[in-house]
Amino acid sequence: DTAVSQTPKYLVTQMGNDKSIKCEQNLGHDTMYWYKQDSKKFLKIMFSYNNKELIINETVPNRFSPKSPDKAHLNLHINSLELGDSAVYFCASSQGRNGAPQHFGDGTRLSIL
Amino acid sequence: GESVGLHLPTLSVQEGDNSIINCAYSNSASDYFIWYKQESGKGPQFIIDIRSNMDKRQGQRVTVLLNKTVKHLSLQIAATQPGDSAVYFCAETYNFNKFYFGSGTKLNVKP
Numbered sequence: 520d521t522a523v524s525q526t527p528k529y530l531v532t533q534m535g536n537d538k539s540i541k542c543e544q545n546l547g548h549d550t551m552y553w554y555k556q557d558s559k560k561f562l563k564i565m566f567s568y569n570n571k572e573l574i575i576n577e578t579v580p581n582r583f584s585p586k587s588p589d590k591a592h593l594n595l596h597i598n599s600l601e602l603g604d605s606a607v608y609f610c611a612s613s614q615g616r617n618g619a620p621q622h623f624g625d626g627t628r629l630s631i632l
Numbered sequence: 633g634e635s636v637g638l639h640l641p642t643l644s645v646q647e648g649d650n651s652i653i654n655c656a657y658s659n660s661a662s663d664y665f666i667w668y669k670q671e672s673g674k675g676p677q678f679i680i681d682i683r684s685n686m687d688k689r690q691g692q693r694v695t696v697l698l699n700k701t702v703k704h705l706s707l708q709i710a711a712t713q714p715g716d717s718a719v720y721f722c723a724e725t726y727n728f729n730k731f732y733f734g735s736g737t738k739l740n741v742k743p
Binding site for chain 1: 677
């Protein structure tokens with residue numbers, strides 16, 4: 520069983536569109552994260568939720584909106600996609616707050632045309 | 633071989649040699665550190681961690697060294713194998729409140 524699963528794995532879309540990425544974890548963790556990884560492999564934390572409560576909200580355009588319907592799910596909705604949004608987006612989860620060892624999904628590669 | 637992991641340098645080592653990957657962390661108050669391994673097309677994977685009250689911790693073929701005086705963390709991989717080829721990240725945490733990932737080092741193992 521996959522511990523942290525993201526869908527879709529690949530997402531190719533046009534500028535201006537709205538898209539969502541879904542994440543689910545079956546580890547029973549209470550904290551989930553979204554990261555953006557650019558072409559130079561730099562990992563940037565975007566959001567973190569602990570028990571459905573937003574605890575990290577880094578400087579991210581408000582076109583990005585996370586939603587956590589329950590502890591096991593953290594989705595990311597992106598409005599009005601821009602070329603600079605092209606990246607790999609990773610979901611992760613951990614037991615305990617920020618900085619505890621995280622389990623990552625395999626990423627969603629977003630390409631904006 | 634050794635590298636400093638502040639941008640994305642590549643460390644190339646021969647299979648069977650030992651590898652040393654370095655990381656300079658930013659916050660002198662950081663009290664917990666983790667090394668992650670990211671293989672191509674995959675998400676980062678936890679390798680080993682160390683708390684600030686320790687200088688050294690060993691795992692299977694991996695050792696993490698912490699030098700708080702100079703804010704330096706290193707990951708040593710013994711008898712490097714082709715399966716060790718990946719990008720390695722260090723992460724630091726202060727009081728499980730804030731945490732930061734380093735910018736990664738690519739390890740290339742030559743057969």
